[in-house]
Every structure is written in C-alpha cells, then in structure tokens.
Amino acid sequence: MTTLLVFGDSLAFHGPDGPHPADDPRLWPNLAAAALGGSAELFAGFGWTARDAYWSLVGDPRVWPVLPRASVLVLGVGGMDTLPSPVPTYLREGIRYLHSDGVRRCVRSVYLRSVPYLARVSRRVALPPEMSVRYLDRTLGAIRALRPSLPAVAVLPSVHRSTEYAGVHHGRAPAVRALRSWASESGVPLLDLADVVGDHVLSGQGNPDGIHWGWPGHEQVGKAFAELIGPLLDRASPASGG
Secondary structure, X not given: OEEEEEEEOHHHOEEOOEEOOOOOOOOHHHHHHHHOOEEXXXXXXXXXXXXXXXXXXXXXXXXXXXXXXXXXXXXXXOOHHHOEOOOOHXXXXXXXHOOOHHHHHHHHHHHHHHHHHHHHHOOOEOOOHHHHHHHHHHHHHHHHHHOOOOOEEEEEOOOOOOHHHOOOOOOHHHHHHHHHHHHHHHOOOEEEHHHHHHHHHHOOOOOOOOOOOOHHHXXXXXXXXXXXXXXXXXXOOHHHOO
C-alpha cells in the first residue's frame, strides 16, 4: 500500500474554517494519497518552516516508524519561510512564554498591530532562502541515508492576500530561485503551489485570512500531487527499503 510521508505547514491541515484533524479526508495530503490508493502520514504545525520539518525528523519518534514503509517523501514546507517576519522568530515565538497573562496579551496585541506596517518596511522573512534550502537538503540527506531510492517531491511557495502582512510577499521570488536550483541539483520534482491555487487564493475563495485554502484548493493540490507522484511510484518499489 502506498504511504506518503508528508512534512507540512498549516496549509496541510487548515481549511476554510480553521484547522482540522490530520486524518480529515478533505485535506490535500489525504486526497493525494487516496488518489494513489494509499494513505498519508502527516507531520506539520502552524508556521512550520523547512527548519521545523528537519527538527521533526530528528526529534519526533513518531516519524521514525513511518520511514521504513514510506513510498514517497513529500516536503510540503518552505512557503511559510517566505512570509514577512519583521520580528525575529525567537522573539515572536517567545511571546507565549511570558508568565503574566496580562503582559502576554498586551505584547501579542502590540505585535499583531505592528506587523502590517513593519512588513512594508522590513525585508526580513521567517527563514532566508539559503537556510530553507539548507534544512530541506539536511532532511532529504538524512532520509536518503536510510532509504536511498525513496522518491521525493517538494513545493514552491503559494501566494497570499493576507491583511496581517499587508499583502507583502517579497520573500517568494528569491525563495523560488533558490528552491528551483536546489531541486534541480537534488533530483526532486517540484509542485508550484502558486500555479495550482494562485487564482483560488487571490480571488478570495480560500480562508478569510488570505493564506489558507478552501476545500476546492485542497482538491486542486491533492490532484496535482497525485499526478506528480504517480510516475515516481511506477519507477520505484515501495517495499525495496532503499
């Protein structure tokens, strides 16, 4: 049976009305797997970048038993890396650790109000392209050390129309260039999410937050992934173990 080992961000489990359980059949990993006659094992989180996917691989023991039976590796991360991040990640993520409830709420409120303005004037992104590529390559290399013949696919970032970021997405173009170069050198086919769901997102058919997708978007991405992965499975034996 085909098993998709998927590392993703919230685009992998967030629908038009919020986040959903990983086994929801309407999510693109499950739609892609179903189209290929199998199932998906999803490891993902809000705001996950390529770095978080690597940390999941090396630090989450739930990933390890999936590796021997995986039919294909899906690196569905890299898009959140390109979003504006005017405040360094360690400071933004540190807000949750403030002890006082009142202080924590106040700091978060100030941060959220400031992001649209700061996004316009700052060139900082969640993860620079060279680091995204570095962590994707580490993830791919670690898995290929165990499963040398395991097929792998990755993504080019989606687009957004989020007012939280004032519609700014200056990090996408340099990331696309870096990811295309890495994928070519690594032999990893890419799915350009902007090509698949760009109209869906920019026309306002997705989640009101302007980032996540509606169910038709998930259907489009699931179908596109199945079409990308299918020929790879025809050339590789899932049971070969590497």
